[in-house]
Amino acid sequence: MTLLRLEPRGEASRAMVYATPLLAVALTLVSGFLLFWAMGFDPVKALHAFFIAPLMSLRGLGELAVKATPLVLCAIGLAIGFRANVWNIGAEGQLTLGAITGGGLALAFYGEGGWWLLPLMIVAGMAGGALWAAIPAFLRVRFNASEILTSLMLNYVALHLLNYLMHGPYRDPDGFAFPESRLFEADAVLPLLVAGTRVHLGSLFALLAVAAGWFLMARTFIGFQIKVIGLTPTAAGYAGFNQKKIIWLTLLLSGALAGLAGLGEVAGPIGQMNPTISPGYGYTAIIVAFLGRLHPVGILLAGFLMALSFIGGEAAQIALGLPKAITGVFQGMLLFFLLATDVLIRYRVRFGAKGAAGSGVGRAAA
Amino acid sequence: MSAELALLGPILAAMLAAATPLLFAALGELVVEKSGVLNLGVEGMMLVGAVCGFAVAVQTGSSTLGFVAGAAAGAGMAALFGVLTLLLLANQVATGLALTLFGVGLSALIGQGFVGIPIADVPELYIPGLTDLPVIGKALFGQDALVYLALAAVPAVHWFLYATRKGLILRAVGENHAAAHALGYKVIRIRFLAVLFGGAMSGMGGAFLSLDYTPMWAEGISSGRGWIALALVVFATWKPGRVLLGAWLFGGVTIAQLHVQGLGIDIPSQLLSMLPYLATVIVLVVISRDVARIRLNAPASLGKVFHPDA
Numbered sequence A: 001m002t003l004l005r006l007e008p009r010g011e012a013s014r015a016m017v018y019a020t021p022l023l024a025v026a027l028t029l030v031s032g033f034l035l036f037w038a039m040g041f042d043p044v045k046a047l048h049a050f051f052i053a054p055l056m057s058l059r060g061l062g063e064l065a066v067k068a069t070p071l072v073l074c075a076i077g078l079a080i081g082f083r084a085n086v087w088n089i090g091a092e093g094q095l096t097l098g099a100i101t102g103g104g105l106a107l108a109f110y111g112e113g114g115w116w117l118l119p120l121m122i123v124a125g126m127a128g129g130a131l132w133a134a135i136p137a138f139l140r141v142r143f144n145a146s147e148i149l150t151s152l153m154l155n156y157v158a159l160h161l162l163n164y165l166m167h168g169p170y171r172d173p174d175g176f177a178f179p180e181s182r183l184f185e186a187d188a189v190l191p192l193l194v195a196g197t198r199v200h201l202g203s204l205f206a207l208l209a210v211a212a213g214w215f216l217m218a219r220t221f222i223g224f225q226i227k228v229i230g231l232t233p234t235a236a237g238y239a240g241f242n243q244k245k246i247i248w249l250t251l252l253l254s255g256a257l258a259g260l261a262g263l264g265e266v267a268g269p270i271g272q273m274n275p276t277i278s279p280g281y282g283y284t285a286i287i288v289a290f291l292g293r294l295h296p297v298g299i300l301l302a303g304f305l306m307a308l309s310f311i312g313g314e315a316a317q318i319a320l321g322l323p324k325a326i327t328g329v330f331q332g333m334l335l336f337f338l339l340a341t342d343v344l345i346r347y348r349v350r351f352g353a354k355g356a357a358g359s360g361v362g363r364a365a366a
Numbered sequence B: 001m002s003a004e005l006a007l008l009g010p011i012l013a014a015m016l017a018a019a020t021p022l023l024f025a026a027l028g029e030l031v032v033e034k035s036g037v038l039n040l041g042v043e044g045m046m047l048v049g050a051v052c053g054f055a056v057a058v059q060t061g062s063s064t065l066g067f068v069a070g071a072a073a074g075a076g077m078a079a080l081f082g083v084l085t086l087l088l089l090a091n092q093v094a095t096g097l098a099l100t101l102f103g104v105g106l107s108a109l110i111g112q113g114f115v116g117i118p119i120a121d122v123p124e125l126y127i128p129g130l131t132d133l134p135v136i137g138k139a140l141f142g143q144d145a146l147v148y149l150a151l152a153a154v155p156a157v158h159w160f161l162y163a164t165r166k167g168l169i170l171r172a173v174g175e176n177h178a179a180a181h182a183l184g185y186k187v188i189r190i191r192f193l194a195v196l197f198g199g200a201m202s203g204m205g206g207a208f209l210s211l212d213y214t215p216m217w218a219e220g221i222s223s224g225r226g227w228i229a230l231a232l233v234v235f236a237t238w239k240p241g242r243v244l245l246g247a248w249l250f251g252g253v254t255i256a257q258l259h260v261q262g263l264g265i266d267i268p269s270q271l272l273s274m275l276p277y278l279a280t281v282i283v284l285v286v287i288s289r290d291v292a293r294i295r296l297n298a299p300a301s302l303g304k305v306f307h308p309d310a
Helices: A014-038 A043-055 A058-083 A091-108 A117-143 A147-167 A201-219 A221-231 A233-238 A243-270 A281-291 A296-320 A326-341 A359-365 B003-034 B042-060 B063-087 B092-114 B137-141 B145-163 B165-175 B177-182 B187-213 B225-235 B240-262 B275-288 B291-297
Strands: A004-008 A347-351
Touching: A014 A043, A014 A296, A014 A326, A043 A058, A043 A296, A058 A091, A058 A201, A058 A221, A058 A243, A058 A281, A058 A296, A091 A117, A091 A147, A091 A243, A091 A281, A117 A147, A117 A243, A117 B275, A147 A243, A147 B225, A147 B275, A201 A221, A201 A243, A201 A296, A221 A233, A221 A243, A233 A243, A243 A281, A281 A296, A281 A326, A281 B092, A296 A326, A326 B063, A326 B092, B003 B042, B003 B145, B003 B165, B003 B187, B003 B225, B003 B240, B042 B063, B042 B092, B042 B187, B042 B225, B063 B092, B063 B187, B145 B165, B145 B187, B145 B240, B165 B177, B165 B187, B177 B187, B187 B225, B225 B240, B225 B275, B240 B275, B275 B291
Parallel strands: none
Antiparallel strands: A004 A347
16 A cells, blocks of 8 residues: 655655745645636636735735734744744734734824834834734643643633723724724824835834844844743753743743734835724734744745735636635645645655555664 | 523534534544544544535535545545644644645645535435424434434543553554564554544535534634544543543633624623633643643553654
C-alpha cells in the first residue's frame, strides 16, 4: 500500500523552509483554476479578476495595505505566542475589544476632543485587547484551562458584547435605530499617509510591529526563552525559564496588537462603530502567521497575500459575480497546502515501496 | 395542571434537542482523542455536514439521505485532516484550525443557493400511549429519530471503548503509539478510522442542526457548537457517560437563555446569548483546575505526531 514513503532528513532543509510557502501558493492557484472551471467560470478571467486586477491601480495597492494592516498586526503577536506553544485563537475577539474600548472613547468625547484624544484611543485600544487576552492567560496559568478553547469562546462573547453596545449605548442618537454609531470626528480618526488612498497611520504601526517583533525574537533573551520553551519545554524547565511569565507575556502582547488592529479599523477605514468591524481578520491572521513561517518578515509578505485574497474576493464578486465565500475557501486551501508541503522540510519523499514489508523494514535494510 | 408544569414538557424536549448536535460531535471527537489525535476542526466538519445534508435533503426530498450525506461530508473533511496529520505528519493543532477555517468558507460557498429555502419537517416518533403521556410524553417519546440515535451512541461508544478488543487497541494506540506499533498494531490505520468516525459524527451533528433543529441553512449555523463539543470532551474527562451530562447541561443553558428572553426579563438578548460560551469557559476552568485528574484521564499520546521510522 505504500507507494510513497517518507524518509527523515538528517536535518531540516533550509531551502524547503522558503520553498514550501511558494509551492503552497502555486498549488492553491492550480486548485483555484480547477474550482472556477468546475463552477462554470472562465478560470483565466476569474483568476485575473481575483489576483491581478486589484493591483493595477494606486487605489488598489492602497487597499491592499489597508487590509494587510490588521492582518499583520494580529499575526505578529499570534506568531510570537505560537513559537512558545501558546495557542491564542482569540485575536478576533481581542480585535473587537480594542475597537470597543478605543472607539468608545471617540464616542465618549464626541464634540469635546482635542489633540490628546487619538493617542488616548490608541492606548485604550491596546489595553482593551490585552485585557481580553489576559482572561485566557489567567485561566491557563492559574487553572490550567486550555487557552485554545477559552480564547475562542471569548471571540463569541466579544461579538455579542459589540452587538449589545451597537443596539444600545454606542448607537447614533440620530441614527433611526440603525446599529451604527456617529461618525468619528476628525480628532478621533487616524491621519492618512498616502493621498488618494485610505492608507492610514495604522500601517506604520504594523511596520513598527514587524521590526519590534523581529528584534524581540532575534535579539533579546525573552525571545530566546520563547523559542526554547516552544521547542523543548523540558529543557526550558531545567534552565529555570519561567513558563508562566512567557504565557502572560505572549498573550498580553498578542492581545494588545490585536486591540491596536481593531482600533485601527474603526478609527481608520471604517470611521465609526458598527456591528461588523472585521471580516474575520483575527482568524485569517492565524493563516498569515503560519504562511509567514512565524517570522515577522515572512508575516509581512503573507499579510499582503492574504489581504489580496480579501480584495480579490470583493473585486471578483463585482466583476464576475463570483460568490464572496470563495475568499474563505482560498484561505483555507492555502493553509492546507502549506501544512501538507511542510513535510518536505523534515522528510524526503521516496516513491515506490521497498519490498512488501513496509517502510520500517525498508529503512532498516537501507 | 399548572402553567409551570405544562411548560416543563416543551422545555425538556427542547433541551434534549439542543443537546443532540453537541452529543454527536463530542462523542465523535472523544473517540478521535482516545486514539491520540486532537482534531480541532470539529466546527468546520459540522458546518460542511450541515450544508451538505441540507442540500441533499432539499434535492432528494429525503431527510434520511440528508443525514447520510451530512455524515459522509463530515467524514470527507476528516479524511483531509487524516491525510495531512497522519500521512504527511502535519501539526495537529494547526491542521485542525485550517480545517475549521476551510469548512467555514466551503460551507458558505456550497450553501449560497440554499439560504432561506424551507425544508419539510423531519417526522417525529409517535408511540401511542407513551407519546400521549402528560408533561413528559412528548419530550421522552415524541422526538426525532436522530435524538434517540445520539442517546444510543453514548452506551455504544462506551461499550466499544471499554468492552471490545478493538476499543482496547484504540485506547492503547492513544496512550502509547510507539508501544502499540512495536506490538504490531497499525497505528496510522487505526487513527485514520477513528478520525473518519469523528468526522462522520460531527457531520451528523451538523446535519441535525440544519435539517431538524433550526431547520434551515444559514452561514455559520453551528455558531461555535463544534468548539463547545471540544470543550465537552475535556469536561467529560474523556468518558462517554459524562459527555451526555455535559451535553444536557449545555442544552439546558441554551434553552434557559431563550426562555429568559421569552419571559420578558429585562436583560438584553445579546448579553444572554453570551451564556453558553461563558458557561463553557467556566466549566473548562472547573475541570482543568484539577491537573492530576486531567493528566490521569487524558490519552498520553494526545496530539503527538507518530512516524513509524522515528
